[in-house]
Amino acid sequence: MASATVPPEYLQANHKKGDPPPFGAVDNVQTIRLSGQPDAVGETQPADCPTIMISTATPAGDHVNGWKEIPIVAGFDLNRLVVDQDTDATLPYYVENTKDLTQIKRVVITTAGIWRNGWKYANNIRNALICAAGRESVNADMDKILVAAPQWLNKEDVAMGAAQPDDVYYHKNTYQRGGPAVGPGDVRMSSYEALDKFIAMFWDKDVYPAVESIAFASHSLGAQTVQRYAMLRPSQPEDSRITYGIMNPGSFAWPVESRPIPPSSQPSCSDPAVYDAWHYGIGPGKPTRIPKYVRDEVLENRGLITERFAFRHVFYGFGLDDHGKGDTHCEAQLQGGTHLERGRNFMSMLQNLPGGYPVNHSVEYVEGVSHLDYHMVCSSLALRRAGLGCVADRDADGFGADAEEDVSVGLVSRTG
Known part of the structure; x- marks a missing residue:
């Protein structure tokens, strides 16, 4: 497939620090940065990226006491999806507004880490x-x-004024584990059920007629959210x-x-009813923690849940x-x-499944x-694997390539 060409307005060579983004200014913070020039929250563009980096929004508030606003992001719309028809409860979301939706073949969904700063991840x-x-x-x-x-x-964001009256919200960061909403009103929808409805929106052929695939790109607590969601998501x-x-x-x-x-190394977790309970495992120890809308399925057939997760397309970085x-x-x-140790151990566990590495x-x-979200996703390896590469060939993205054992680290490395 011929290489795509980046438009000249996105090249660093055509800009200086502080220029407005190509799609228009929003504020005096979301401006262009060049390699080596940190943005408003300390992100920097890798030296081998020839393109501009647009600085992240900096809304009032914080992730501990609550955000006071959900900021507008240059090049994105801030929309709301009705996720509960009975109450009209809504999930806020960001989506790019600079593209022809009839031409979109892949949607890349990202979800924030512990700071709940979806604007930064978008x-x-x-x-x-x-x-x-x-x-x-x-x-x-x-x-x-x-x-x-x-x-x-979460509740702190609502108290500080970031939410609209119908926005769904959660206790602390329990959306990571599929926890139930605590509002508005009596809405108790699992965050995973809300994600189901969010994904379904992009299969609407009237709006996105050319969409062929969806890819999650997540990091840290956002990656915990996506891994656990991939484990429990009902078959679709x-x-x-x-x-x-x-x-x-x-x-x-x-x-x-x-x-x-060995569980004996952690006396408070020596019982599998504790260490294997949701959200660290899928055992039956604490059933009420499992999202209600999939609880019976998880408790009745652990083998099915494991097999379904192994069959899904998953990339780890x-x-x-x-x-x-x-x-x-x-x-x-x-x-x-x-x-890193948990990641390597998880790969070894997958390799030892009855069917071998999925x-x-x-x-x-x-x-x-290290634990740097932007530099992880911007690495050449992760860019292709995380759904930001060529959209014409799944094998070219690593979604369907052959697996080869890397005996030097006792893991599986998949190459495409």
Whole structure:
């Protein structure tokens, strides 16, 4: 497939720091940065990206006490999807507004980490897509890929004024585990059920007639959200057209009962009813934690849940310098001591499944990157695997390539 050409207005060579983005100014913060020039939240463009980086919005408030607003993002619309027909409860979301929707072939969905800053993740993935379009090795076509991001809210955000009256919201960060909403009113919808409806929106042929696939690109707590969602999502006709991109999660939902670290090392978690319960496993120990809309299925047939997860298209990305502790709960410690160790242990567990390493799963290890969301997704390896590469050939993106064992690390490396 011929390399896509990035439009000249996206090249660093044609800009200086502080220029407005090509699609128009929103404020004096969301302006152009060049490689080596940190944006408003400290993100920097990798030196090998020839394209511009657009600085992230900086709304009032914070993730601890609550956000005071959901900001407008340059090049995106902030829309709301009705996710509960009985109450008209809505899920806010960002979606690019600079593209011809009839030409979109792939939608890339990103979901925020613990800061609930969906605006930053939407901007990061859009910046990464521009970077991908400027790299011949990635072969991206910006015009055929659409970036979107749900905006999760919690009680603190509502109290500080970020939400509209009908916006669905959660307790703390329990949307990560598919927890039930705590408002508005009596709405108790699981965040995963809201994600089901969010995804379904992009299969609407009246709006997106050319869409062929959806890819998640997620990091840290956002990656925990996506991994657990991939584990529990009920079977849908479009399953084979969805890829779940999971980078540097702090912990996993383990599909099998055994753990790489002896349970005896964590006395408070020595019982599988504790360490294997949702959201660290899919055991029956704490059934009320499992999202209600899939609870019976999980409790009645663990083998089916594991097999379905193994069949799904999943990409894992791990920074080789990510030695942070991440999730410090004892359940997570039984999976490994750091982000990277847990990732490697999870890959080894997958390799030892009865059917071997799942044919539709792939993994890449990124040198020189720690727990940095933008630099993870902007690496050449991750750009292709996370759905930001060529949209014409699944094998070219790594979605259907052959698996080869990498005996040097005892894992599986998938190459395309």
